[in-house]
Amino acid sequence: MLCDECKKNEAVFHTKLIKNGIVRTRHLCEECSKKYREEESLLKSFGGVDELFSSFAGLMFGGGGSQRRICPKCGTTDDEFIRTGYVGCPDCYRAFEKVATQAIGRIQNDLRHVGKIPNGKDPKTEITAKIQRLRAKQQEASDAEDYEAAQNYLNQINELKKSLETGKNSNGGKKDE
Amino acid sequence: MNNENSVVISSRVRLARNVAGLPFPHKLRREHGAMIAKQVYDALAKSGTYNLNRVSASNELDLDVLKEKHLISEDLLRAENGAAIINDAETVSIMINEEDHIREQCILRGFRLDEAYREIDKIDDVIGEKVKYAFDPKLGYLTCCPTNIGTGMRASVMMFLPALSLTNGIESYVNAVSRLNMTVRGVYGEGSKADGFIYQVSNCKTLGISEEEIISSVDNCINSLVEAELAARDKLFRSDGAAIRDRVGRAWGILTNAYSLSTDEFMSLMAYVKLGAYDGYGLIKITDPDRLEKLVTEAQPANIVNISGKALDGDASGISPARRDIMRASYVSKTLKSIGSRA
Numbered sequence A: 001m002l003c004d005e006c007k008k009n010e011a012v013f014h015t016k017l018i019k020n021g022i023v024r025t026r027h028l029c030e031e032c033s034k035k036y037r038e039e040e041s042l043l044k045s046f047g048g049v050d051e052l053f054s055s056f057a058g059l060m061f062g063g064g065g066s067q068r069r070i071c072p073k074c075g076t077t078d079d080e081f082i083r084t085g086y087v088g089c090p091d092c093y094r095a096f097e098k099v100a101t102q103a104i105g106r107i108q109n110d111l112r113h114v115g116k117i118p119n120g121k122d123p124k125t126e127i128t129a130k131i132q133r134l135r136a137k138q139q140e141a142s143d144a145e146d147y148e149a150a151q152n153y154l155n156q157i158n159e160l161k162k163s164l165e166t167g168k169n170s171n172g173g174k175k176d177e
Numbered sequence B: 001m002n003n004e005n006s007v008v009i010s011s012r013v014r015l016a017r018n019v020a021g022l023p024f025p026h027k028l029r030r031e032h033g034a035m036i037a038k039q040v041y042d043a044l045a046k047s048g049t050y051n052l053n054r055v056s057a058s059n060e061l062d063l064d065v066l067k068e069k070h071l072i073s074e075d076l077l078r079a080e081n082g083a084a085i086i087n088d089a090e091t092v093s094i095m096i097n098e099e100d101h102i103r104e105q106c107i108l109r110g111f112r113l114d115e116a117y118r119e120i121d122k123i124d125d126v127i128g129e130k131v132k133y134a135f136d137p138k139l140g141y142l143t144c145c146p147t148n149i150g151t152g153m154r155a156s157v158m159m160f161l162p163a164l165s166l167t168n169g170i171e172s173y174v175n176a177v178s179r180l181n182m183t184v185r186g187v188y189g190e191g192s193k194a195d196g197f198i199y200q201v202s203n204c205k206t207l208g209i210s211e212e213e214i215i216s217s218v219d220n221c222i223n224s225l226v227e228a229e230l231a232a233r234d235k236l237f238r239s240d241g242a243a244i245r246d247r248v249g250r251a252w253g254i255l256t257n258a259y260s261l262s263t264d265e266f267m268s269l270m271a272y273v274k275l276g277a278y279d280g281y282g283l284i285k286i287t288d289p290d291r292l293e294k295l296v297t298e299a300q301p302a303n304i305v306n307i308s309g310k311a312l313d314g315d316a317s318g319i320s321p322a323r324r325d326i327m328r329a330s331y332v333s334k335t336l337k338s339i340g341s342r343a
C-alpha cells in the first residue's frame, strides 16, 4: 500500500483519525508520518483542533498498555495493534484476547455477535446459533440473580433442542434478540 | 421531486468479509492476495454479469470514474492486489483487498436500505458457498479493524440537506445523530462551498446488533433527518423566499448558459438547482429527477472526460483542466435544458 501523502513510498504507519466520531484511515510512509506528527503537535499547541488527531489507541485502550504478545500465525504484536488499530489476521483476536476484548468493548459497547452466521440459512446451524445466544443470555440473567428470566431462557433452549432432534424448525425463541 | 426523494439520494449496505486462514490484506503475501479476486469472481459466475477490474491492470481514468461513482474507495486504489467486481447495473460492487479481503456492497437510488440489504445478503451467501469466511461464533465476522467486527455491516444513506446546512441546523443534528451511534460526514469535502450539501449517514456499531436492527436504526435516523430537512426548507422559504428564488434563478441561469464551468462552481450551483426542483418550492420543473441526480456524478472530472470520449486509451493527460471545464459546461447546459425549465 502506498503512502497517502507522497503516494511514492510504501506506507508503514496505518493510523485512524477520529473527527466527530467518524473514523478515517491514514496510511503514511516513515518520512511523511514524521512530518505529520510535527504538524499535529503544532496544531495542538494552537488548540481548537477538537479531537481531530486524537489517536485510535486513546479511544480503544484509554491508556491501557500492551502485554507483549505476538500472534503465532502472522507475527503481529499486540503493541502494533494498539498503535495502529489493525490486527494482522483472524487469529490475532485470540492471540491478544485481553487487549482485543478491551478494544472491542470500548468501540462496540458489546462483546457478542448476534447477527448473521455463514450458511446460516441452513436451519440446523441457525438453531444451534440461537441456542448459543440464549445460553449466554441465560447466564447473564442468572448472574444478575434474575432466575425467572433464566428459567424462561432455559425453556426456550429446550424447545429449540427438541426441534433440532425432530428436524422441525420450531418458532421457539424466534424473538430472542 | 417528491418529498423523501428530494432529500435521500441513495442507500448503500456494505458487508466486510475475510477469508479464513489468511492474514488480512496489509499483511498478505502478494501471491495469496491475487487469488482472492479470482475466487470471488468465479463464485459469482452464475449470478449475473460481473466485471472484474484489477487495479494494477486498469487505467487511471477508469478507476477515477468508478471512484466518482462511489463504487470503489480511494484506499482501494493504493491497495496491493486491489480489485473491484462490479455488476452491469452498477448496483453491486465487491472490493477485494481493501482494508478487508472482501467488501460486498449494494448501492441503490433512493431510500431503499432494506432492499439493498436483501440483495447483498444473497450475494454474501453465494460467495460464502465458495469462500470460507473468517468467523468466530462469539465475535462474528472477523475484520481487520475492530470497528467493523461482528456483522461487518455498514448501512449508509446519502442525503441532500441544503436547508439544514444553510440554517446551521446541521451541527445539532450531527451531534444528535452521533448519540444514536451513527455518524454523519460530508461526501464532497466537508464544509467547503463545493460540498453540494451532500452528507452520508451510517451506523457505527457492528457488534451486538443484528443486521435487521442496524437497518431499522438507520432507517429511523434517516426518517427524522428527512422530516427536519423538510421543516427547515419550509422555514427557510418563509423567512427568506426572495433570496432563495434569486439564488435558484441565478444558478439555473449560469448552469444553462456558462461556457466554462469548474467542478466546484458546478457543485455549488447544482445544489441550488436541486433545491429549486423540490416540489415544495416548485421553482424549477424537472421531468426526470433521476437524470438530474445522475448529472452530479457525470459532471465530476473523470466522468466528464470519459463521457466526452476524448481520452485515448484512458490517457486523460492530454486534456487540460480548462478544456475539461468547457466540456462540462456544454454537457451540463445541454442536459439541464433537456430535462428541465424554470417554472
Ligand SMILES: [Zn+2]
Residues within 6 Å of the ligand: A003, A004, A005, A006, A007, A008, A009, A028, A029, A030, A031, A032, A033
Ligand atoms: Zn510518504
Ligand SMILES: [Zn+2]
Residues within 6 Å of the ligand: A071, A072, A073, A074, A075, A076, A087, A088, A089, A090, A091, A092, A093, A095
Ligand atoms: Zn495474527
